[in-house]
Amino acid sequence: MDNELFEKGIIEQREHNRLQRGRIILKKGNIYLHRDDGNQYELIEYLDENAQVMIRNLHTRKSKIASIYQLENIKINEREDISVDLSTIDEDYWEKALKKYEAIKPLLNAEQYNPNAIKKRAQTVGVSDRTLYRWLQAYNSIGSIAGLVDQKRGWQAGSSRLNKEQDELVSQVINDFYLHKQRPTIEQTIREVQRIASTKKINSPSKRTIRKRILQISENERLRKRGQKEKANNKFTPKPNSFPNADYPLSVIQIDHTPVDLIIVDNKYRKPIGRPHLTLAMDIYSRMITGYYLSLDEPSVTSVAMCIARSILPKEKLLLDHNVKGEWNVFGYPNKIHVDNGADFRSLDLAKSCEAHGIALEFRPVGRPEFGGHIERVIGTFMKEVHNLGGTTFSNIKEKDNYDSEAESIMTLDEFETWLLNFIVNIYHKRTHSSLGISPVQQWSLGVFGDEDHIGCGYPQMPVDEQTVLLDFLPSMRRTIQPNGVTIDGLRYYDVALNMYINDTDEDNKSKKFLFRRDPRNIGRLWFYDPKLKCYFPIPFADQTLPDMSIWEYKQVRSYIKKNNSEKYVHTQQINEALTAMREHVNESAQRTKKARRQAQRQKTHKKSKSIINTKVQNIKDQEPVMKQAKTLNDGLLSNDAEFSFGDVE
Incomplete structure (x- = not known):
């Protein structure tokens, strides 16, 4: 027990990130804390589109x-339970939170x-005025549906899941009936499923689960497939140049x-x-570009996550990193x-992450290209x-x-990204848009600040913690924790933060699975969600x-080992040696083979790739003697780990 308490003390001091999903709502009359002097100020007036405001010391x-x-929010009665990972929220309580959100949405x-x-509104939804006030306060506390989850029972590990037979049954009845x-x-429909x-002779899903699946069907699809095609056309067919x-x-x-219609060169x-x-990513109202993600890899969930995160967050550091002069004051949810x-x-992870941050995710109807016309035109x-x-x-x-594209190619990925930023900020945003009649930056300013004829909506809402935005959108997975660590895609990871959960079991005495997130661009580390410390x-x-x-590089390593080694078991040393051999081979052949050069450039890009967000961590200071003791505690865990078998890459 003493060792466990000792380890817990060590873990709490280690580098970590506590989730914070609050929003900074910039509104005249609201009170904020100034990051530099620590004093409280009232927001008096928006000054201009350069992210300046007039504030008054209280x-x-x-x-x-x-x-x-x-500026940052003043923390009052902060709820600790809202810092948990989205995947740990029980589905029933999440559904209740969504219903509360629909009640207060207007x-x-x-x-x-x-x-x-x-x-x-309280009379319309059938609750008391007091209840509605309470829901509004809970939502506004963090600007998210997460604030509406029942405080005591909603944040539970695990979530309800249908087995394959139940899932197929529900889908069949919905589609056919x-x-x-x-x-x-x-x-x-519920009675038909039952x-x-x-x-x-299979267990019927609960009424709540069946109802939820039905309610997930878009109104457009429901109208069309239930014989109301004309009504769907009238309601959902967009007019030209509008959304x-x-x-x-x-x-x-x-x-x-x-x-991109461009051949780039290696560095x-x-x-x-x-x-x-x-x-x-583009704002339909103003045609402003809100974010982007540029990569040598094929589009993926990671591409979407990085683009959404960059869309939400401020862009000052991005412009400084690329030495681009100009302003890109587009941010917010x-x-x-x-x-x-x-x-x-x-991706289910993407859908739930959007819901948690108060973002509705809407899909383009199949076979209706006009619904994507705005973004496709700007890409063109x-x-x-x-x-x-x-x-x-x-x-x-x-x-x-x-035209010989390869012979004429001149720009590296970094150089093209700098060109792209310059074009976005200093040309596209400032050029008169044919549909708007003014430039996108002027339209954005009009929407935010208003003029004599229009009421502005004010500055968009900003996230309290930038790192939380990225973590919420990264792909997640669940794994058990063994004495030698956790294994994902045949790679073993270990840190003292895992010790308290080694061989942990659930109520049914089955191995307990824990939540991990990983950035595919750099799999050198995972993010482990500690369910007790909630970070x-x-x-x-x-x-x-x-x-x-x-x-991407690791999968090539596994393929390389498979071709060049017939041993049944794969050691971490083999991975290291194979990776070294591959990189040396790439360097030697870089001047001869385009594919090898592309691989080398990807390697450099992933290596230098930094998070688009400034990670907020707590650094350990003067803890060397304590950490040596922690290491001693764990020596026994790794001493017998001479060989390790890797499974197939997922």
Whole structure:
């Protein structure tokens, strides 16, 4: 027991990240804490689009100009339970929180300060005025649905899951029975599921689960498949050059991917290595670019996550890193993200992360390309500019004609990203948009600050903690914790933070699985969610001789070992040796093979890749003697680990 308490004390001092999903809501009359002097100020006035405000000291009553990035919320009655990871929230309680959100949604504006509006809404949803006030307060405490989860019982480890038979049954009944022109009710559909389940002698899913699955069907799909196609067309077919409900900045943003029409060169030899991929996010109201992600890898969930995170966060550091002069004062949470039906957008993790941050994720109807017209047009605009760069592939063979793209290629990935930033900030944002009649930056300013004829919506809401945004959007997985650490994709990870949970079991005496998140660009460490301390700890490779690598590079290593080694078991030493051999081979052949050069550039890009967010961690100081004792405690755990078997890469 003493050892356990000792280890817990060590762990609490280690580098970690506690989740904070609060929002900084910049509103006139609100009180904020100034990061630099620690005093409290009232926000008096928005000054301009350069993120400046007038604030007044509550004690001295003196006013001054400050950057919005210097302000933070004053913490009052902070709920500790809202810091848990999204995946640990029980589905039933999450569903209840969503229903509360729908109840207060019409009041999440100036109406929440109108007693008559609250009373009327309370009568409509069938709850007391007091209950509605309480829900509004809980939501506003962090600006997220997470604040509406029941405090005592909602944040539970694990979540309900249907088995394969139940899942197939529910899907079949919904498609064959509910989505029919006879239009059966939800209750009739539930009874049909129960009837068939009884016939097949399988346990029927709960009524709540069936109802939830039905309610997840979009209104557009429900109308069309239940014989109301004309009604669906009238309601959901957009008018040319317009988008439903995109009435103010960040009301709707669209995200899409594209291969860039450009051959880039590697940093070392300046020779062609292929085309990069661009993920782009755009605000429909203003046509401002809100974020992007540029990579040599194929589009993935990671691309979407990085793009959303960059869209939400301020861009000052990004411009400084690339030495781009200009302003890109676009930040904040969008109300809705509109995407196509690609698998990378259909991730369950992505959907739940968006819900937790108060973002609605809406998918483009299949076979209706006009719903994605705005982002596709802006991508087309960008590519036309790219066609003026050396090494362009143009958009088709006819345009390319006899142009040798590889021979004319001149820009590295870093150089192209700098060009891209300059084009976004200093050209595209400032150029008159044909549909708007003014520039995107002018339209954004009009939406935020207003003018004589328009009421501005004010500055968008910012996240309290930037690292939490990234962690919430990274891919997650669950694994058991063994004496030698945790194994993912055949790689073993270990840190003292895992010790308290080694061989832990659940109520049924089964091995307990814990939550981990990982950035595929650098799998040299995991983020482990500690369910007791309610924060994330970085967990490095157990074998510290292994270098950092991307999941893409690791899969190549496994393939290399399989081809060159017939042994049944794979050792971490083999991975290290194979990675070294591959990298040496790439360096030797870089001037001869385009594929090898591309691989080398990917390696450099992933190695230098930094989080787009400033990680907020607590550093350990003067703890060397204590850490040596902790190491002694764990020596026995690793001493017998001479060999390790790797499974297939998932």
